[in-house]
Amino acid sequence: MAGVEVKELTISKALEFLEKGEINSVELTKAYLDSIKRIDSKIKSYLFVDEEGALKQAEEADKLRKNGKKALLLGIPLAIKDNICVKGSPTTCASKILENYIAPYDATVIERLKEAGAIFLGKTNMDEFAMGSSTENSAFFPTHNPWDLERVPGGSSGGSAAATSARLCLGALGSDTGGSIRQPACFCGVVGFKPTYGLVSRYGLVAFASSLDQIGPFANSVEDAALLLQVIAGHDPKDSTSAPVELPNFLEFIKENENTRFKIGLPREFFEGGVEKEIIDAIEEVVKALGKKHEIKEVSLPHTEYSVAVYYIIAPAEASSNLARYDGVKYGFRVKEGNLLSMYRKTRALGFGREVKRRIMLGTYALSAGYYDAFYLKASKVRTLIKKDFEKAFSEVDLLITPVSPTLPFRLGEKISDPLQMYLSDIFTIPVNLAGLPGLSVPIKVSSSGLPIALQIIGPHFKDHLVLTLGRQVEKEVDTKFIPPEI
Amino acid sequence: MSISIEEVLKIASLARLELSEEEAKNYSQELSQILDYFKKLESLDTSDVEPTFHAVRLETPFREDEVKEFEAKEELLANAPELHERSIVVPKVVKT
Known part of the structure; x- marks a missing residue:
C-alpha cells in the first residue's frame, strides 16, 4: 500500500482509497493482519484472529467492487467483541464455560455488517461475560493499554478499544451495560458510542443484563462511528426490545449540522469531588471553546450518587437469571461427575x-425471598428517580457534557482485589444505561503523563444523531490525532 | 450488614455453584462490604415512586405463531458436550 499510512487511516479515508482504486481490500486486510502479528503479542487485544476467513472476505469484496457493487463498508476490516455471535467463529465471552463454543448463527448486527461488505478480522478480548472495567477479568489473559502497556485498556470491551486505538482494525463493535464501550474508549483515546436502548438489535449478543445491554461502535472518528451505527441500527423483529423507529441518515445529518447550536448542560454532580483535576481542566477548556457558539448551562442530576x-x-x-443457562447440558463446558445437580x-x-460468580451470588441474594423488596424493588424505584433527573435536565437543555471516568487509566492489578473500588469507577457511565440514553465518549486531550482524556x-x-453531531463538533474543536506511541 | 458463611452457602446452593470453604469465607466478607454500600439507598423515600424495569417503554410486540426453519441444526448439536447419535447425553434423572 504505497503512499498510505495505516496509522492515519479512518474508515471514510480507506473507503475513498478503495473507491479510487489506489488500494484494494486484500492489501488493506493484510496490512491489519501484519500489524496484529507484529504487536498484538504485547497488547493482547484479540482472542481469535481469522486470517484465512478475513482474506477470503477481502478477495470477495474486491471482486464485488470491480463489478460495480456499492455498499457502505465494502472491504473494511473490523474487529468484534467476543460476546457477539459470528457464525462459525468462537464466541467465548472470555469465559472458560464457553471456551469451545462455536456460534451457529450470526447476530443481527453481524448480518447487517456482512450485507454492507465488512471484513471480520477476529474476536476481541473482554472481561468475562462483560463484567468488569479493566479487561483483567478475561479467563484467558488481560489486555494492555496501547498508550502504556502497564495500564489497563478499561473494560469490559477493552479488546475492541485497544485494537481500534493501536490500529489493529479500522473499527470495532462492543457492548455497553454500565459503560463497557465508553470507558475503554476513553482509556484508549478512541471514539466509543452507546446508542439509545432499543436502537440496535441485540439478537446474537450474549445476554448479561437485559434491561441495560446495548451494542455500539468503536472508531477513530465520530464520522466513522456514525457510519457503523448506520449499518447496525434499526428495528429487528428477532429482538422484542428493538424499537420500531425511523432512522435518520446519521452521517449526512452530522455533516449538515456542523454549525448547529445547542443548549448544553453541565450536570453539577458529575464535576464534584473525586474527579482528577487534569480531567476537569481538559473538559472545561473544551466547554469554554464551545461556549463561543453554544449556550452552556449548569444543570443538576441529584440522584447520581x-x-x-x-x-x-x-x-x-438480571445476570444471575441470564447466566442460569450455563449448566453444562446443551453447550459449553461440562464437568462429568455424579448426578445432575x-x-x-x-x-x-x-x-x-471469580467476578462472574461474585455477581451471580449478589444477584441471587438480591432476588431471593425476603430480600426482593429491600434490594431489587428498591433499586428499581431509585432507577425511576435517576431517569426523571435526566428528563428534567432535558427539558432545560438539548445535550449534556460530563467526564467519562473519574480517573486516567489505572495500572494492571491496581483495583482488581477491591471490587467496590472497581465498581465505583463506573459512576459517570452507569446512569446513562439506567435511563436507556445514548452516550458518546470523545477523546479531547493527551494528559501530561501521556494518557488519553475524554468527555462524554x-x-x-x-x-443519537444530535449526540454524534455535537461529538463531531468537539472533535473539530480539539483537532488532535489520537495515535498511541510506537510499540 | 454482614452476611454469614451459612447464608453464603445457601445462596450458592440456589445459584447452583459449588464453593470451597475458602471461597465462601471470601464471599461472606466481600458481599457484606458491597451490601453495606447498598444501604445508601435506604435514605431515600421511595414510597410514592413506581419502579422502572425498562428505561425505554415499548409495547409487547405480537406476531403470528408460525414455524420458521432453523438452518444450522448440525452446528447446534456440534456444541453439545456429549452426544449419543443426535441426542444430548445427561446424567440419569429418573429413578428406575
Missing part, C-alpha cells in the same frame, strides 16, 4: 471466574 448502588443490584440480578454445581464452579456527551432517547 445512588446510581452505582442501583446498578450493582439490578445488573447482577452435582454436574450443574461443579460445571458452574469451574467454568465461571449524553442525549435524550433516540436523539
Whole structure:
C-alpha cells in the first residue's frame, strides 16, 4: 500500500482509497493482519484472529467492487467483541464455560455488517461475560493499554478499544451495560458510542443484563462511528426490545449540522469531588471553546450518587437469571461427575471466574425471598428517580457534557482485589444505561503523563444523531490525532 | 450488614455453584462490604415512586405463531458436550 499510512487511516479515508482504486481490500486486510502479528503479542487485544476467513472476505469484496457493487463498508476490516455471535467463529465471552463454543448463527448486527461488505478480522478480548472495567477479568489473559502497556485498556470491551486505538482494525463493535464501550474508549483515546436502548438489535449478543445491554461502535472518528451505527441500527423483529423507529441518515445529518447550536448542560454532580483535576481542566477548556457558539448551562442530576448502588443490584440480578443457562447440558463446558445437580454445581464452579460468580451470588441474594423488596424493588424505584433527573435536565437543555471516568487509566492489578473500588469507577457511565440514553465518549486531550482524556456527551432517547453531531463538533474543536506511541 | 458463611452457602446452593470453604469465607466478607454500600439507598423515600424495569417503554410486540426453519441444526448439536447419535447425553434423572 504505497503512499498510505495505516496509522492515519479512518474508515471514510480507506473507503475513498478503495473507491479510487489506489488500494484494494486484500492489501488493506493484510496490512491489519501484519500489524496484529507484529504487536498484538504485547497488547493482547484479540482472542481469535481469522486470517484465512478475513482474506477470503477481502478477495470477495474486491471482486464485488470491480463489478460495480456499492455498499457502505465494502472491504473494511473490523474487529468484534467476543460476546457477539459470528457464525462459525468462537464466541467465548472470555469465559472458560464457553471456551469451545462455536456460534451457529450470526447476530443481527453481524448480518447487517456482512450485507454492507465488512471484513471480520477476529474476536476481541473482554472481561468475562462483560463484567468488569479493566479487561483483567478475561479467563484467558488481560489486555494492555496501547498508550502504556502497564495500564489497563478499561473494560469490559477493552479488546475492541485497544485494537481500534493501536490500529489493529479500522473499527470495532462492543457492548455497553454500565459503560463497557465508553470507558475503554476513553482509556484508549478512541471514539466509543452507546446508542439509545432499543436502537440496535441485540439478537446474537450474549445476554448479561437485559434491561441495560446495548451494542455500539468503536472508531477513530465520530464520522466513522456514525457510519457503523448506520449499518447496525434499526428495528429487528428477532429482538422484542428493538424499537420500531425511523432512522435518520446519521452521517449526512452530522455533516449538515456542523454549525448547529445547542443548549448544553453541565450536570453539577458529575464535576464534584473525586474527579482528577487534569480531567476537569481538559473538559472545561473544551466547554469554554464551545461556549463561543453554544449556550452552556449548569444543570443538576441529584440522584447520581445512588446510581452505582442501583446498578450493582439490578445488573447482577438480571445476570444471575441470564447466566442460569450455563449448566453444562446443551453447550459449553461440562464437568462429568455424579448426578445432575452435582454436574450443574461443579460445571458452574469451574467454568465461571471469580467476578462472574461474585455477581451471580449478589444477584441471587438480591432476588431471593425476603430480600426482593429491600434490594431489587428498591433499586428499581431509585432507577425511576435517576431517569426523571435526566428528563428534567432535558427539558432545560438539548445535550449534556460530563467526564467519562473519574480517573486516567489505572495500572494492571491496581483495583482488581477491591471490587467496590472497581465498581465505583463506573459512576459517570452507569446512569446513562439506567435511563436507556445514548452516550458518546470523545477523546479531547493527551494528559501530561501521556494518557488519553475524554468527555462524554449524553442525549435524550433516540436523539443519537444530535449526540454524534455535537461529538463531531468537539472533535473539530480539539483537532488532535489520537495515535498511541510506537510499540 | 454482614452476611454469614451459612447464608453464603445457601445462596450458592440456589445459584447452583459449588464453593470451597475458602471461597465462601471470601464471599461472606466481600458481599457484606458491597451490601453495606447498598444501604445508601435506604435514605431515600421511595414510597410514592413506581419502579422502572425498562428505561425505554415499548409495547409487547405480537406476531403470528408460525414455524420458521432453523438452518444450522448440525452446528447446534456440534456444541453439545456429549452426544449419543443426535441426542444430548445427561446424567440419569429418573429413578428406575
